[in-house]
Structures are given as C-alpha cells and as structure tokens.
Amino acid sequence: MLKETVGTAMKRLRREFYMILSGLSADEEQAMGDLREIAECMEKNGYGKECVEVYKSVRRLVVGASLRRHGFDAKKRTTTWLTSDWDSVEKKIISWMGFFRVAVKTIFSGERFRSDYIFNFSDALKESCFSKTIGDIAENFLAFPCIFAGAVKSMKINMVSPAVICRFLDLHSTLSDLLGDIKTIFSYTSTYAVQKKATASINIVGKLIRSLLSQFESSIMKNTLPSAMSVVASGGIHPVTRYVMNYVVSIGDCITALSDIYINYPPLPETFFQSTTTGNSNVSSRLAWILLILLCKLDQKSDLYKNPSLSYLFLSNNLQFVVQKVRGSMFRYLLGERWLLENEKKAMHYMEKYVTGAWKKVIVAALPKFPATVELEAGKKMIGDFNLAFEEACGAQSGWVVEDISMREKVKNMIRRNIVEPYRGFCDVWFSTGSVQMSYFPVDIGIFIDMVI
Numbered sequence: 064m065l066k067e068t069v070g071t072a073m074k075r076l077r078r079e080f081y082m083i084l085s086g087l088s089a090d091e092e093q094a095m096g097d098l099r100e101i102a103e104c105m106e107k108n109g110y111g112k113e114c115v116e117v118y119k120s121v122r123r124l125v126v127g128a129s130l131r132r133h134g135f136d137a138k139k140r141t142t143t144w145l146t147s148d149w150d151s152v153e154k155k156i157i158s159w160m161g162f163f164r165v166a167v168k169t170i171f172s173g174e175r176f177r178s179d180y181i182f183n184f185s186d187a188l189k190e191s192c193f194s195k196t197i198g199d200i201a202e203n204f205l206a207f208p209c210i211f212a213g214a215v216k217s218m219k220i221n222m223v224s225p226a227v228i229c230r231f232l233d234l235h236s237t238l239s240d241l242l243g244d245i246k247t248i249f250s251y252t253s254t255y256a257v258q259k260k261a262t263a264s265i266n267i268v269g270k271l272i273r274s275l276l277s278q279f280e281s282s283i284m285k286n287t288l289p290s291a292m293s294v295v296a297s298g299g300i301h302p303v304t305r306y307v308m309n310y311v312v313s314i315g316d317c318i319t320a321l322s323d324i325y326i327n328y329p330p331l332p333e334t335f336f337q338s339t340t341t342g343n344s345n346v347s348s349r350l351a352w353i354l355l356i357l358l359c360k361l362d363q364k365s366d367l368y369k370n371p372s373l374s375y376l377f378l379s380n381n382l383q384f385v386v387q388k389v390r391g392s393m394f395r396y397l398l399g400e401r402w403l404l405e406n407e408k409k410a411m412h413y414m415e416k417y418v419t420g421a422w423k424k425v426i427v428a429a430l431p432k433f434p435a436t437v438e439l440e441a442g443k444k445m446i447g448d449f450n451l452a453f454e455e456a457c458g459a460q461s462g463w464v465v466e467d468i469s470m471r472e473k474v475k476n477m478i479r480r481n482i483v484e485p486y487r488g489f490c491d492v493w494f495s496t497g498s499v500q501m502s503y504f505p506v507d508i509g510i511f512i513d514m515v516i
Contacts, residue, residue, distance in 0.1 A: 084121045099181045106185060115192050118181070122174060122196045129170055133162040135204060149220045152211060153230055159207050160237045167241045167248070171201055175248045194253040201249065201257045208234055208264040212271040223282045225313040228275045232317035235268045239323060269324040276349070283307060283356045294367050297464045298376035300384050301364060307357045308388040311350065315392035321346045347397040354385060372420035373463060379413035380466045382406060387467065414470060418477050421460060424452035429485040449486070450502050457515050465516055475516050483508050 083094050083101075105114040130136070134155075178193040211234065215227065242261055249257040282288050283303070290302035314321065325345035361381050368374040386406045389395055395403065419426075428449040465471040487505040503511075 081117050081121060084118060095177070095180055099183065102181055102188070103184045106188065111185070111188060115188060115195065118178075118192050119195045122177070122192075123200070126170060126174065126197055126200055130166070130200070130204060133165075134158055135162070135207065149215070149218060149227065152214050152218075153226070155207075156211050156230055156234055159211075160234060163237055164241065166201075166204060167244050171197060171248050172244070190251045190253055194251060198249075198254050198257060201254075202260045205245075205257065205260045205264055208238060209267045212267050215271065222275060223279045223288065223310070225310045228272060228279075228310075229313050229317070231268055231272050231275070232314060232320045235265060235272060235324065236317060236320045238265045238268065239320065272321075272324055276353075279310065280353055280356060283353070283360060286360070294364070295377065297462050298368070298373045299380055299464045299466050301361065301377075301381055304357065304361065304381045304384055307353070308385060311353065311394065312388055312392045315394050318346060318393050318397065321349075325349065347399075350394055350397060351402070354389075357385070358382065370459070372417050375413045375416040375420060376463060376465070379410050379417060379470070380464070382410040382413065383467045383470055386410060410470070411473070414465070414474060415477070418474060418481070421463075422456055422478055422482060425449070425456050426481045426485075428452040429482050429489055445489075446501065449489070453482075453503065453508070453511070457511055460515050463515075471516060475512055478512050478516070479509060483512070 083098055102111075102114050102118075105111060174197045175193055178189050178196065182188040182192055212231070215222075215231075220227070238261065242265065245261045246258050249255070286292060286303075288303050288306050290306075293302060295301050322345065361378060365374040365378050368377060386403055389398055390403055428445070465474050483505050486508055490501055490505060
C-alpha cells in the first residue's frame with residue numbers, strides 16, 4: 064500500500080516536473096527552485112532515472128528548436144549543400160558564425176547552469192542530465208565547420224580567391240576565440256567528445272587554410288592567376304601584382320589566426336630568401352616567401368619589354384606598389400621597417416635607371432661642351448639636336464606612367480635637375496646673341512615634363 068502511494072506521488076511529481084520544466088525560462092528562479100526540490104525528492108525515493116528522462120526529453124526539444132530556428136539541424140549533420148555554389152556555402156558559414164556565439168554563451172552555457180542548479184544535490188545526475196540533453200547536439204553543431212571545409216574542397220571554384228581564405232580565417236578565429244568557453248562548459252568526462260570535436264574543427268579549418276595558401280603560392284609560380292600573362296603597355300601596375308597584394312592585405316587582419324595555424328610548422332629556410340623580417344617567424348617568413356615569388360615573376364615579366372627603360376619603370380612601379388601595400392597593412396609589423404626601407408630603396412634605384420635610360424640623349428644634348436667661339440651653324444645644330452632628342456623622348460614615353468604620386472614628383476625633380484637647369488644655361492648662351500631662334504624655352508620643357516610624367 065505504501066509503495067503504491069509513493070508511486071502515485073512520484074507520478075504526480077513527474078507530471079509537475081514536466082509542466083514546470085516545459086515553461087521554464089532562464090530568469091525563473093522560483094521555478095528552478097521548485098524543480099530542484101522535486102528532482103531531489105524523486106531521486107531520494109528511487110525515481111532519479113525517471114526524473115532524468117523527463118528533463119532530457121523536454122530540454123532536448125527546446126535546444127533543438129533553438130538551433131533549427133537558426134537553420135541548423137541538431138539531430139543530424141546535413142550535407143545536402145556539399146555540391147552547392149560558394150555563395151550558398153558562404154552564407155551558411157556567416158549564419159553559423161553569427162549564431163555560434165549565441166549557441167555557446169547562451170544555449171550551451173545556459174543548459175550547463177540549469178542542470179547544475181536543479182541537480183546540485185547529485186554530481187552524477189548533474190553530469191548525466193547535461194550530457195544526455197546536449198552532448199550529441201553540441202557535437203553535431205560543432206561539426207559544421209568540418210562540413211564547410213569539405214564542401215569547399217568538392218567545389219569547382221576559384222580556390223585562390225581572397226574571399227574564400229578570408230571567410231575561413233574568420234571561421235578559425237571564431238572557433239578559437241570560444242574554445243576556452245567550450246572546454247569549461249563541456250568539462251565532464253562524458254562530454255569530452257564535444258571538446259574534441261571543437262578542436263578537430265579548428266584543426267581541419269586550419270589545414271584547409273594552409274592548403275589555400277599553398278595553392279595561392281603555386282598559382283603565382285605557374286602564372287595561373289587572372290591576367291597573369293598580360294603585358295602592361297604603360298609600365299604600370301600588373302594585374303597579378305594587384306591581385307597578390309589585395310590577397311595579402313585581405314588576410315592581414317587575421318595575423319593571430321595565421322600565427323595559430325602555423326604555430327607547429329617550422330618557418331621556411333632562410334636559404335630560400337634573404338630574411339629581413341621580424342615578428343612571428345612562421346607567418347613573416349611565409350609572407351616574405353610569397354612576395355619573393357611575386358617579385359621574381361615580375362622580374363621575368365619585365366624581360367618582355369623591348370625598351371629597357373620601360374622595363375625599369377615597370378619594375379619600379381610594381382615594387383613601390385608592393386611596398387606601399389605592405390606599409391598600409393598589419394604585415395608591416397611582421398616584415399619590419401628594414402624590409403620596407405630596403406625595397407623602397409630598390410624601387411627608387413629602378414626608377415633612376417628608367418630616368419637615365421629614357422632621358423639619356425636629352426641630358427647629353429642639354430650639356431654641350433662649348434668651345435671659346437662657336438659658329439652659328441654649330442649652335443643651330445646643338446639646338447636641333449636637343450629639340451630632336453627631347454621630342455623623341457617625349458614621344459617614346461607617350462602612355463608611360465609613374466604610378467606612385469610621391470615617386471612621380473621625385474622623378475619630375477630628377478629630370479628637371481638633369482635637363483631643365485642645364486638647358487637654361489644652354490639657352491642663355493644663344494638667346495642672348497639673338498642669332499638663334501629657340502623652339503623651347505626652359506619653362507616649356509618643364510611643362511612638357513609635367514605632361515609626359
């Protein structure tokens with residue numbers, strides 16, 4: 064008779080436990096207290112298992128519904144979009160990252176708090192309720208980054224696109240930032256698989272990022288980047304230079320993630336390049352290597368120009384662009400001021416080579432050696448030689464460009480110093496005699512230089 068009475072009472076408590084639990088909110092302290100009293104009473108009377116089953120069934124429905132509202136099935140690891148396009152997968156990644164913090168900080172930690180509070184009288188019940196309620200759900204949810212990585216590998220997309228690697232760097236950072244919280248929330252032995260899955264997802268995403276960087280390096284080497292085989296007639300910035308530097312700058316905000324990804328990988332041997340880098344050796348040496356590949360390819364492309372002066376202009380423009388991009392990004396701290404200064408100096412050296420080559424005849428013509436007495440015809444010839452050399456130089460450089468504004472001003476000053484000033488003295492000799500008509504005055508030469516450069 065007593066046993067039946069207790070059983071009936073426990074059934075009532077079970078129903079009450081179910082009803083209170085079904086309407087539970089995070090801020091309902093009174094309800095949480097009532098649930099704890101009911102759970103403790105049921106456990107003392109041998110109905111702990113039934114209490115756990117009720118708790119698990121209700122809370123699993125609540126958690127599952129929360130995940131489904133955000134587009135993630137808690138019961139299975141769906142792969143229906145493995146063959147989808149990149150835009151679809153990227154939207155899914157963005158959605159997952161946006162919900163990930165809520166899932167960890169609110170849903171998962173909330174479930175840990177509830178089970179700890181309601182079953183604080185029994186360590187075994189606390190662990191059992193939490194593990195059975197959310198363990199496999201959290202594990203499946205944390206498997207999505209692995210699915211994202213697998214989806215990208217199976218697609219026919221541009222794997223060297225900055226958008227792809229940047230999105231996965233964001234994903235890696237998002238996972239890494241909350242790994243400590245995951246380890247704290249899922250600290251039970253029975254939920255260790257959740258920690259393991261989170262770590263595995265970080266490692267798999269990191270492996271994909273290393274693979275993407277390797278493919279990017281290979282694309283530069285093999286000239287398979289967009290417009291890699293084109294020739295820039297103006298000697299300006301090559302499309303490959305822009306592509307590579309935009310790629311590099313894009314990943315510059317993710318230095319911490321890159322450092323974590325390459326932390327257990329040795330830096331590239333310095334025998335591959337002259338190391339002038341500072342900071343994290345793994346990441347800085349990898350970046351220096353990518354830039355070295357790019358500069359070697361640019362050197363090869365400069366050989367395609369028939370005019371040596373245009374070749375030097377091309378090298379200067381592109382190297383200066385590389386330096387300015389690095390200086391304006393987070394990578395300036397990794398490569399260091401020494402790297403920047405050395406390559407700026409090299410870019411200026413190339414530009415000086417361009418000036419002396421492209422304007423050599425004009426410079427020579429502007430600095431004739433005057434004898435004590437000069438015949439009129441000889442003077443006319445000197446003027447004619449200068450005019451011809453100047454017009455040929457301007458004509459040859461029609462369409463050429465000095466891309467960097469500050470570099471352009473330096474070039475103009477260099478040309479004025481080597482041509483305009485000597486030409487001014489040249490003009491003074493002949494114009495004062497009034498016997499030779501000048502086609503160009505010094506001010507005209509300055510104007511033409513501004514137009515050409």
